[in-house]
Amino acid sequence: MDPPQVTVHSGPEVYDVLTLQAEHRSQSVWNGTLRGEKACLHPRRTDHELWQHLKHRPLHPRILDYFGRCGFRGVVEVGCVPYDWGVITALIERWRPETHTFHMRTGEATITLQDVELMFGMCVDGDPLLQAGARDISVQGWQQLIYELTGWAPDENCFTGVSRLYVGSLVAYMDGLDAITDQSTEVNVQQRVRLYLLWLCGGTIFPDKSGCKLSLDFLLDMRDLSTMGTQAWGASALSYLYNCLCRASMSAASDVCGFLSLLQVWAWERLIPMQPSLRPPREPMSPHTALARKWTRCRVRQNEVRGVLAICRDVLDNLNDGQFVWEPYSETIINGLPEWCRRGRDVWMAQTPLICGIYREWHMVDRVLRQFGREQHIPGPCTTFDHLHFKRDKRFRVTQQDIHYFEFMAAFWAHRRDNIIRAELLIEASRPRLEYFDWYHRHSRIFIGNPTHDVDRGYQHMAGRHEALARGHQNSYKLALSVGNDPTASDAEKVLAEKFSRISVESMTAASLGTRLSFAPDYTPPTEYEEPPIVPVRRRQRQAVHRDEVRSRGPRGGRGQHRVDHRLVDETCTSISLWREPPIY
Template sequence: MAFDRPRRILLYWGGEITYEGGTMSYRPMMSKKLFRINQRISFVELVDKIYEFMEVDREQMKLNIVYRHIVSRGVYSDITLTDDDGMEGIFDLFDADPNFCADDQTAELVHPGPYVHDIISPMTPHRARSIFYDLIDDSTLQVKRCDGTFWDHMPIPTRVWHYICLAGFEGVASLGRISVDHALITSLVERWRPETHSFHLPIGEATITLQDVEVLWGLHIDGPPVTGRDTTHSADAWSQLCMELLGFMPARSDIDGGRLKVGCLSAALDRLLPDDVTDDMCRQMARTYLLVLIGGILFSDNSGNKVPLLYLQLLRDLETVGRYSWGSAVLGTLYRSFCNATSPTARTICGPVLLVQLWTWERMPTLRPIRLEPAQEHHGAYGSRWDVGFDLRNAPRHVLSVFRDQLHILRPNEFIWQPFSDELLDMLPHYCTAGRDIWRAVTYLICWEIVECYLPHRIMRQFGLHQPIPDQRLIGNQAALHLTDRRGRANTDWELTHRQ
């Protein structure tokens, strides 16, 4: 009998086994751990592994090991393991069916795919495939953001807040400080496919849409794209521009290429407005807040402590900056960040990943923490309802294996396709629903050099519609678009480039 490939065992403990209706089951709140069997281990070796993973003292706890396997769909039997003969019985089941699985939700829950190669190529390097074949370790991606400065300087002065609202950032600026779970984001990256810009889950494809950006963050999704000429400036020129638009001149050491250290922005926000504050001073402070918000949350890079000055030139006229399609720019940046993070060599992820966490909490109850505060009416963007305390005692957090497990066994009734009811949408501010006419538009998302396809026709269930077999619109040039970046493209007019 040839047991010649790794098998993954899902270990449950700490709950209750039940036998009802002729099948074996268990309480869902049991602790879980995935581990791998690489060879024909003995019963004693298996026991040692289980003690190791449970992190308990074998002198204080005696194990009773029961193996569950599928007899037919929805019907399970059990094998009590006490010696090597029981282990041989399990190996016989493995050998009898190469695709044997202890759960009937799918033939093989952990296989990275793809099974059909008309859209997704098996040759595309992907984090999930490399982990499956032990080519990389199971380390968690580090989420890079530098928005702490923004929340440290709340509340925003009233006259300054007026200009932030005028610029169209009222919704996202009202979110509050929300921590990002790096393990949750990593588990979702492993489910992301760059070819379709969607998560491939046991219940089907799902993704973050323009609806989510607008409802959760209140960002404008219609209007001119966030792009233009990528002008290269000297450090002195950037300093002069900061003096004009932000009201202070940073030291040359605070400017790194076209990026500004967030520390000097924090120092600028520390200064109190004088009693005789002028309108220009309020505008300058508003731009400082916006630059931290844009560079720290919406378009953060891998530095973790610098914000791109590229966006400063767009903030010159606060009366017109709100006309830009900031929401589509954020979504395009998010797609690009997740696509890059699927690389087996990726160690970090940046960009608006908080949006993904809020999206997950809205749609997958098994992955979200329990709110301590009761639901209440919200007057801002809907994502602000998660700026609350959580009961984390029974909630999965910061453990990659737990999130992987929850996604592997995700059932249809554990995914909310439409978390935003019509009644809810009618209660939200106008800026959270102003672009609903284009939520389902198949188009491109642009942010400077970034161009990413937006494919809502692949996830029609998120809009309450029947999902037909989707066509392959906009997919053909995805690989070429992903290769486009700003390196070596100084002074490029990206708007003109995209038109060509």
């Protein structure tokens, strides 16, 4: 006789938070439409040649000095971070565009401004990157600007479309340049710095999914190197990464881009099963560098989970409180870092939109308060989110409504210090209130892997089986309590019920699941499980565009594209009529 199938409710039971579940990657994994090679996302990057170049031609101290003043020293010193496709994909399967958080077994978690600044030393408190006027520049305009700022005059065949450059063209030019020396002119040094910054931004921090092209939009913010250090490049990098994670979390995605080095070291820092061992460095590491450098200099591949998506997914499905580090940065660690890694501390807990050109993504601190040592409450609805906010990109025509929206977001960022989340300190380390756990288990996607899927060979998914056992103990415990509290039960029945309840408590506690015995096991039976409601998708429609306007943008490839003006914010606008009062906790 064959054993019965393991049936587990994956969640959520209530869809008022995860409104995009029907379109989400986790739904396709559960239904079995994303399996095998199709299930693993392909991280895209355009910086392999950059790190090889720097390996053979180390940066001169004069260039490093400019990198420090511009806020990119940490990224260069950390260097090339290897990507683990299995870990990155497993995390994105738990990323929710509705909340900008990872929905872990232990609660919501996310990458914050604190992580960006401590890990890579990038500035998170300053003027936003608006990239004003980027779409008004023609290929000839970009050629002139590149020559003025870098001394390089690329041919038109170096461009793809209007505002992107083939990385191979930049590599060939950089390899042919003479090295910077103490005798080099200041102009030559600044030109070389901009070339490296363009390569670093387009290849590591803001890469697209092409794998071979660099965006020129960021060159506009490199005209004055003396002011780059006052701009919120770290906040912009996080905004762009949020947008890329939202897009990659949809079922149709096959690639992911963005500042994935940040995502990778965030996983190493917080997920204990994913952490590589660290061997003592051959020479003491400098106290004047960013925190992420330890993960690229002293790793030992030994017992950590890596590489295989099925294993990484199952580890996250089985994750318990003791395996997630909510506060990896102690005061000792923070104070031991250089000042440029913690100068934005005042805004780490700001609930604010993050701005990167046309990308405006919310920093949802109120949902991850345990990462700051605060008591986690049941968060309110994400009323600031449009269901498909991450679909907005450069191909969209901007309406007057969009302009008002961007003005509001820029004004909100300008008042970010007025929107710092205030919450009481967490009394018991990493343990939120029970009512939060009860709410979270009903509104979150707990499981990604489906235990009913047969696996012919390789790793066998175990989280569903563990959950079936836990659910059985939880129900037995509640049943034993009801018998013990029943005045009509006999003494023998109450003694037996007490034994059953003690067995359940001991078993659940040993499995680090004792908290679940404190709230009702109100899971929907699998036979009554409903498919998530489908959110209507607004398809992009073709719009009438004058043919001269299309021609002015140059070749793009694919279907016709439409102009987007990045000059969306009236910098003299002080009106905050759309302002909503910040939440007070």
